[in-house]
Amino acid sequence: MKHTETHRTHRIGWLRAAVLGANDGIVSTASLVLGVGAAGTNAHGVLVAGVAGLVAGAMSMAAGEYVSVSSQADTERADLARERQELAEGPESEHAELTAIYVNRGLDAALASEVATQLMQHDALGAHARDELGLSDSLSARPVQAALASAAMFALGAALPLLVVVVFPAAALMWAVSGSSLLFLALLGSVSARAGGASVFVGASRVTFWGALAMALTAGVGALFGVAV
Structure with a gap:
C-alpha cells in the first residue's frame, strides 16, 4: 500500500512573502x-x-523582496560553486565529510560510508547541497516569485481599507477603517496559520495586536499634528 504524506515546507517561500505583503498592505x-x-x-x-x-x-515591497532574496540566492550559488570545486579537487575528503554527517545522525560508520558512496555516485553536488549546506529545491531562494507575490499581496491588502474609505461616509471613516482593518488582519492571520499548519488563534492574535498598535500610534501622530496646525 502506497503511503503518502502532505507537508507544508514547500510553501515557506511564497507563503512568507504573501503574508508579509498582505499584512503590510493592510497595516500601512x-x-x-x-x-x-x-x-x-x-x-x-x-x-x-x-x-x-x-x-x-x-x-517598495517588490524591490525589497527582490533585493533581499537575490542576496540569498547569490549566497546559495556561491556556496554551490565552492562545493562543486571541492568535489572536483578532493572527492575523498568530501566523501569523508558526508560520511561524518550521517554518522552524527545515527548511522554506523560502515553504513554511513555506503550511503555517502551511493548518493555521491547518483548526485554528489545535490547530496552535499542538501545534507551539508541545508539547501533544497523547496526552500531555495526565488527572487522574482517572492517580489511578485509580495507586491501583489500588498496591493490586495492595501485595497481593503481603501474600499472602506470609498464606501463609508466621512463621519464614520475612522471607526470603519480601524474596525474593518483589524477584522481583515485577523482573517489574514487565521488563513496564513492554517496554510502553514500552525495555531489559527495564535496567528490571528499576533497579527491583529501589532496592526492595532501601528494604527493607534499613527492615528495619535496625525491627531497631534492636526491639533498643532
Whole structure:
C-alpha cells in the first residue's frame, strides 16, 4: 500500500512573502488613512493619500523582496560553486565529510560510508547541497516569485481599507477603517496559520495586536499634528 504524506515546507517561500505583503498592505495603508484622517484631512485627501501609499508600498515591497532574496540566492550559488570545486579537487575528503554527517545522525560508520558512496555516485553536488549546506529545491531562494507575490499581496491588502474609505461616509471613516482593518488582519492571520499548519488563534492574535498598535500610534501622530496646525 502506497503511503503518502502532505507537508507544508514547500510553501515557506511564497507563503512568507504573501503574508508579509498582505499584512503590510493592510497595516500601512490603514495606518496612513487613519493618520491623515486624524489630522483633519477630508475624505478625498484621505483617499488620494491611501492610493499613493498603495502604489509606493507595492513597489517598495517588490524591490525589497527582490533585493533581499537575490542576496540569498547569490549566497546559495556561491556556496554551490565552492562545493562543486571541492568535489572536483578532493572527492575523498568530501566523501569523508558526508560520511561524518550521517554518522552524527545515527548511522554506523560502515553504513554511513555506503550511503555517502551511493548518493555521491547518483548526485554528489545535490547530496552535499542538501545534507551539508541545508539547501533544497523547496526552500531555495526565488527572487522574482517572492517580489511578485509580495507586491501583489500588498496591493490586495492595501485595497481593503481603501474600499472602506470609498464606501463609508466621512463621519464614520475612522471607526470603519480601524474596525474593518483589524477584522481583515485577523482573517489574514487565521488563513496564513492554517496554510502553514500552525495555531489559527495564535496567528490571528499576533497579527491583529501589532496592526492595532501601528494604527493607534499613527492615528495619535496625525491627531497631534492636526491639533498643532
